[in-house]
Amino acid sequence: MPRAGGFFAALGPCPDSRPRSARDAGPGRVAIRDAHEADLEQIAAIWNHEVLCTDATTDTEPRDQVAQSEWLARHTESYPAIVAVAAEDVVAYGSLSPYQPRRAFARTVEDSVYVKRGRRGTGLGSLILAELIRRAGVLGHHSMLARITAKNAASLRLHERHGFYRVGVERESAFKLGRWHDVTIMQRHLDEIRWT
Numbered sequence: 001m002p003r004a005g006g007f008f009a010a011l012g013p014c015p016d017s018r019p020r021s022a023r024d025a026g027p028g029r030v031a032i033r034d035a036h037e038a039d040l041e042q043i044a045a046i047w048n049h050e051v052l053c054t055d056a057t058t059d060t061e062p063r064d065q066v067a068q069s070e071w072l073a074r075h076t077e078s079y080p081a082i083v084a085v086a087a088e089d090v091v092a093y094g095s096l097s098p099y100q101p102r103r104a105f106a107r108t109v110e111d112s113v114y115v116k117r118g119r120r121g122t123g124l125g126s127l128i129l130a131e132l133i134r135r136a137g138v139l140g141h142h143s144m145l146a147r148i149t150a151k152n153a154a155s156l157r158l159h160e161r162h163g164f165y166r167v168g169v170e171r172e173s174a175f176k177l178g179r180w181h182d183v184t185i186m187q188r189h190l191d192e193i194r195w196t
C-alpha cells in the first residue's frame with residue numbers, strides 16, 4: 001500500500017486545486033537551481049496531484065520513487081530539470097525534454113512547468129519558465145515547444161508572456177478524466193538569446 005505522504009501525497013481524494021494565492025504577494029524569497037535527488041519526493045508530490053486529479057498534464061501514471069529517479073536521470077546537461085526553492089521547500093519545478101526521440105528533433109525541446117498548489121499566481125511559473133528559456137538558449141537549442149491542454153488558461157498565458165505563439169491545436173487528441181481534450185501547441189525560437 002502506498003503511504004499517505006511523500007511520493008504518493010496526491011493519492012486519495014483530490015483536494016480543491018483552485019488557485020488561492022494572491023499575485024500581489026509575489027514569489028517571495030526563492031532560489032532557482034538544478035534539481036537534485038533530495039528534491040524528488042517534493043517534485044513527485046506536485047506532479048502526482050496533476051496526473052491524478054487534473055487535466056494540466058495528459059499523463060496518467062503517477063511516479064513512484066524509482067520512476068521519479070529515472071525522470072531525473074533522463075534530464076542530463078542538455079535537458080535540465082530545475083527547482084524553485086523557498087527555505088527547504090520545493091515550490092515549483094520545470095524541465096526541458098527532447099520534443100521527439102528522433103535525432104533530427106534533438107535541438108527542439110519541450111518545456112514542463114509545475115508550481116505547488118497554494119503558491120500559484122505569484123510569479124513562480126514565470127521564474128521557472130524564464131530560466132528554462134535562458135538555459136535552452138545557452139545550451140544551443142533552436143526552439144522550445146509546449147503542449148498545453150487547451151483550457152489551461154494559466155499555462156497558455158504564462159507561455160504567451162514569455163514569447164511563445166500558438167502554432168496549432170490538436171483536436172480531441174487526449175482522453176483523460178472521462179473526456180476528450182484539445183491540446184494547444186505553442187512555440188518560441190531561441191536563436192536571439194543564444195549567447196546572452
Ligand SMILES: CC(C)(COP(=O)(O)OP(=O)(O)OC[C@H]1O[C@@H](n2cnc3c(N)ncnc32)[C@H](O)[C@@H]1OP(=O)(O)O)[C@@H](O)C(=O)NCCC(=O)NCCS
Pocket residue numbers: 019023050056057113114115116119120121122123124125126127146147148149152153154155157158161
Ligand atoms: C501554469 C502554471 C505553471 C503557471 O504558473 P504560475 O506561477 O501560477 O503563474 P505566474 O504567477 O508566473 O503567472 C504567469 C502569467 O499567467 C497568468 N495566470 C496565472 N494564473 C492564471 C490563471 N489561473 N488564469 C489565467 N491567467 C493566469 C498571470 O496573470 C501571468 O500573466 P501576466 O504576467 O500577464 O499577468 C501554474 O499555474 C501551475 O503549476 N498549474 C498547474 C500545472 C500546469 O498547468 N502546468 C503547465 C502544464 S502545460
